[in-house]
Amino acid sequence: MAAQEHPERERSQPERLSKDTVFSILSNQRRRYVLSVLHRNSETVELRDLAERIAAWENDVTVADLDYKQRKRVYTSLHQTHLPKLDEAGIVEYDRDRGTITLADRASELDVYLADVGDRGVPWPDLYLGLSATALLFLVATWLDVFPFSSLPDLAVAGVIVVLFAVVAVVNSYLVRRGRIGGGTSIDVLGDAD
Known part of the structure; x- marks a missing residue:
């Protein structure tokens, strides 16, 4: 569900992310990959495309060389775990129904930790x-x-x-x-x- 579908959550979120939340979010490589892909794309990203790109990085192959299991494993973990966690923290807007992801305003709070030169x-x-x-x-x-x-x-x-x-x-x-x-x-x- 996208962050905009949770107005009560937006009101209850603290002004800034806590360090514990930041470190928890960034402790997982797949979530860092998600943020990297989204930072490189200024528009909405499809979950299928995101999963393929991350699976290719993790398996050190091109997207064309991925097999079904490699794609499915990443897709499932993104859909069930990582994107909901990023959405709940207000870092991304994840629309489960459409399978689309965009960076939210709070993502900029992580930039200092993700200094990608x-x-x-x-x-x-x-x-x-x-x-x-x-x-x-x-x-x-x-x-x-x-x-x-x-x-x-x-x-x-x-x-x-x-x-x-x-x-x-x-x-x-x-x-x-x-x-x-x-x-x-x-x-x-x-x-x-x-």
């Missing part, structure tokens, strides 16, 4: 690692008197490094705080827990 850029740890490697190269070039570093005072090179780290840290802090759920710190929950 994909087309959006470089993961923060990789950015800091690259920045550290660059800073080390600057320091080595300064120590070896490599041009143009040989013409700069050591303090200027150190200042540039500190400013670069400060700018990246401020941007990172701003983005994390803007997307933070319940005031907690963001952690990686993209493991394979079921």
Whole structure:
């Protein structure tokens, strides 16, 4: 049943998802796959198509290479367990009668936990690692008197490094705080827990 069919549930839902609810929802890989598919599709997704795509990922095959059992196993668990749980939490709108699923507004509360870099850029740890490697190269070039570093005072090179780290840290802090759920710190929950 779609979330819009439960106006009393919408009124009784807390303003934000609790951390326990978030972790419970994201503890299952199939539910994370559901959210991934829905994030990639701005429109309504058919349950049959969703089940096929997830079954293909889980079995590391193309949709065309899936057998009946692989499709049915995923379809059944989505229909009976995972989609109702996501719908009840207000994360998706699941219409059982039509077999359609769309992201609900609350799904955005999970974005910080599902940071899928994909087309959006470089993961923060990789950015800091690259920045550290660059800073080390600057320091080595300064120590070896490599041009143009040989013409700069050591303090200027150190200042540039500190400013670069400060700018990246401020941007990172701003983005994390803007997307933070319940005031907690963001952690990686993209493991394979079921």
